[in-house]
Amino acid sequence: MHSRDVRPPPIAAPPDPLPALLQQAIDQAFNAVMITDAGETDHRIVYANPALCRMTGYALHELLGRDPRMLQGPQTSAQVIAELRSCLADGRFFKGSTFNYRKDGSPYLLEWNISAVRDASGRITHFVSVQHDLSALATAQDAAAVFARALDAAEDGVLICNPQGIIEFANRGYEKITGFSPVEILGHKPSIAQSGQHSPDFYATMWKRLQQGLPFRSVFINRRKDGTEVHCEESITPLHNLQGELTHYVSILRDITARVMADQAFREQLQYDSLTGALTRSSGSLHLESAVAQARARGAALSLALLDIDHFKQVNDSFGHPTGDKVLAKVASTIASCLRSDDKIIRWGGEEFLLVMPGCDASSAVATLERCRRSVQQACDGLLPLSVTLSAGVGQVAPEQVLSDAIERIDQALYRAKQAGRNQIQTAEP
Structure with missing residues (x-):
């Protein structure tokens, strides 16, 4: 019997795994x-x-066989769609962004690109579109823009x-307060507006708190672009990211110059007698105690004097209190003009004044008082029918x-x- 040559059947090539892998990749794509x-x-x-079904709200069977125009609506840009159709007609790559609409009618901001798919002969058979919902990003950007x-x-x-x-950001409020525009101040340090009114210890304390991650609040005396001082109530807060790393310092400042000036004017009203311009007895007493302490610390002389307008009761009784007030004001201003810059005049009583003359010995003090006495008599000459003396x-x-x-x-x-x-x-007497 003739034997046959028995060969094993050819082994079939395994199926190409690429299409299945691509299908899985696209199905699971973000x-x-x-x-x-x-x-x-x-x-x-x-x-x-x-992912497209989730984005649009349509089930797969509701999309298959339909034209993508089903997703367009009132806010869909006609200009973008016209550009899309032009690209498809020419077989060109398209990338654009506009609003489409979900199944429930809500709009979403879409960014997508479309590429043509060609067969072996180069004929376009399909178009593949990769899309991304930018609604959350747009909302965040809108919120950031609003902020x-x-x-x-x-x-x-x-x-x-x-x-x-x-400085990386400065708002118009800062420009309004300081006069420095954002263009002028970006890239600089806030020290560009320092006035020099604060000591190094002030800034050392500030930085110590900030480096500890703590906010710092105080009243800063800054300098405007025009050189004038501005008082600002300011808070500085360090910002950290999720990893706890310092990323920024945020400073919020409020112009309180008007309030400070009003407070100073009020304090001056309390400090100075409104009629004569002399220190009041309460504020003058504090100044007097300070002058005594300084004189003793330095071993310097300190002279005091009490001056009284002669026959002042007669002035009020004969010519009335308004005239008496004019005399008081005139006497006080005349005495003040005879004093040195360091000397102070205090309204000690009704028509009585106390002079504080630091660094002034006995003979110099007497000379000053003689000058005051003569000057008052001359300045008040003609103010009343009688002579005003001290x-x-x-x-x-x-x-x-x-x-x-x-x-005493x-x-x-x-x-x-x-x-x-x-x-x-x-x-x-001594």
Whole structure:
């Protein structure tokens, strides 16, 4: 028997795994994918991955065989769609963005690109579209834009600095407060507006708190672009990212210059007598105590004097209190014009003034009082039918003397000047 040559059957080649892998990749892709045919007039959907179904709200069977125009609506840009059709007709790549609509009618911002698919002969058979829903990003960008506009429109000044203290953002409120525009200040440090009114310790304390991650709040005296000072109530807060790393410093400042000036004016009203311009007795007493302490610390002389307008009751009784007030004001301003810059005049009583003359010995103090006495008599000449004169007592505060005792001795000297005929100066006994 003739034997046959028995050969094993050929082993079939394994199927190409690429199509299955591509199908899995597209089905599981994060971006939405749609494939349409290349019909003459319409383009029918032949494939949509799960991501596209989730994005549009349509089930797969509701999309297959339909024209993608089903997803367009009132906010879909006609210009973008016209460009899309032009690209498809020419077989060119398309990329664009506009609004489409979900099954429930809600719009979403879509970014997509479309590529032509050609067969072996180069004929276009399909179009593949990769799409991405930008609604969340657009919402975040809109919110950020609104936030930026809100910061820019705020009346308070806002500065944002990087960790090196370089300004990266300044709003219009900051320009309104300081006069520095964002263009002028970006890339600089906030020290561009420093006035020099704060000590190095002030800034050391500020940086110590900020480096500890704590906010710093204080009143800053800054300098405007025109050189004038501006008082700002300011808070500086360090910002950290999710990893706890410092990313920025945010400073919010409010112009309180008007309030500070009003407070200072009010304090001055309390500090100075409104009629004469002299220190009030309460504020003058504080100044007097300070002058005594400084004189003792330096071992310097300190002279005090009490001056009284002679026969002032007669002025009020004969010519009325308004005229008496004019005399008081004139006397006070005349005395002040005779004093040195360091000397102070205090309205000690109704028509009585206390002079504080630091660094002034007995003879110089008497000379000053003589000048005051003569000047007052000349300045008030013609103000009244009678002559306006002063009596005064003057003395020095001894190093170990109680202040009240020194004033008592000087008051006794004033009394002697009155008893001796007025319009004269008496020196207090040691």
